[in-house]
Amino acid sequence: MTVTLIGLILAMGLPSLFAFLKHGKQQGPIELWPHLIKSWGGCIAVMALVLLWERRTLASIGIVPGNYLAWLIGATLGLTILATSVISVIQASKGGKAALPEESAEGLNRLLGRPAWFRWAVVVTAGITEEIMFRGYPIERLHELTGNLWIAALIPLTVFTLAHLGGWSWGHLVGVLFGGSLLTGLYLWQRDLIACMIAHVLIDSLIIFLPALLKKLAARAARYAHAQNQAAKPF
Incomplete structure (x- = not known):
């Protein structure tokens, strides 16, 4: 039991401790390398504990090769949520509202201001770790x-x-809870963590191409506004 508690x-x-320490610094820029090092360092420590201390395989935490149906289900879930978000x-x-939800805008803008390679790294890191x-x-x-099993999942x-409070607002947690519930449900259903990783990466991949989408939407809105102004001018 001791090793399990550890x-x-x-x-x-x-991760919760890091989020708590980071919560007061939401206004500042995201620290690139510390973020990746902490995420992967903790993940590697957990896998090392499983393999070297518990002396169990990664299958004991749901990482099983060859479960293609589960992976397809994960991909379908991820693409569905991604498409819904887009x-x-x-x-x-189109409705004249802000393209980004108010409760998520600050956190997203901090990410969107980073290089594309870092956004890729954040997406893959979150999806796996x-x-x-x-x-x-x-x-x-x-x-x-x-x-x-319910206690184990909840x-x-x-x-x-x-833990997402480290970089997001309280309002954003509603979306995190919804997405987390879907991923937890997927895991309980398929007992395949790779399927959850696939779904998670696809859901989060919105931040990779969101800058291009927002730019396109802004250009379209500008063209529409220009056309409206031209139409309103007297002949």
Whole structure:
């Protein structure tokens, strides 16, 4: 039990601590390398604990090769949510509203101001490390400890949601909780963490091409405004 508790602290406690320490610095720029090092460092520590201390395989946390149907389901879920997000941005722009939700705009703008390679790195990092640290490891180990799958799922989901306070507002947590619930449901259904990673990466990939989309929408809005002004001029 001791090694499991240490593993749970590594998986959920460290990211939560980093988020708590970072919460007061939301206005500042994202620190590129520290962000990646902390995320991958914690993830590697958890995997090392599984392989070297627990002496178990990665299958014990849901990383199983060859489950193509589960991967297809994960891809379908991720693409569906991604498409829904893109459509909502476009529709908001058409309706004269802000393209980005107010509760997410600040955090997104901090990311969108970073180089494309960093946005790629953030997406892949979140998709892999967060699924290991907030889904695969804690759900499986808490299930073993408590014997209750609902408790094993709800505790990591709650921690996962609150850990996002490090870079986002309270309002944004509603979306995080929704997405996290879908990913948790996918894991409980398929018991395949790779499927969750695929879905997570696809969902988060919106930030990769969002700058180009926003630029296109802004240009279209400018053309529309110009046409309206021209039409309003007397002959």
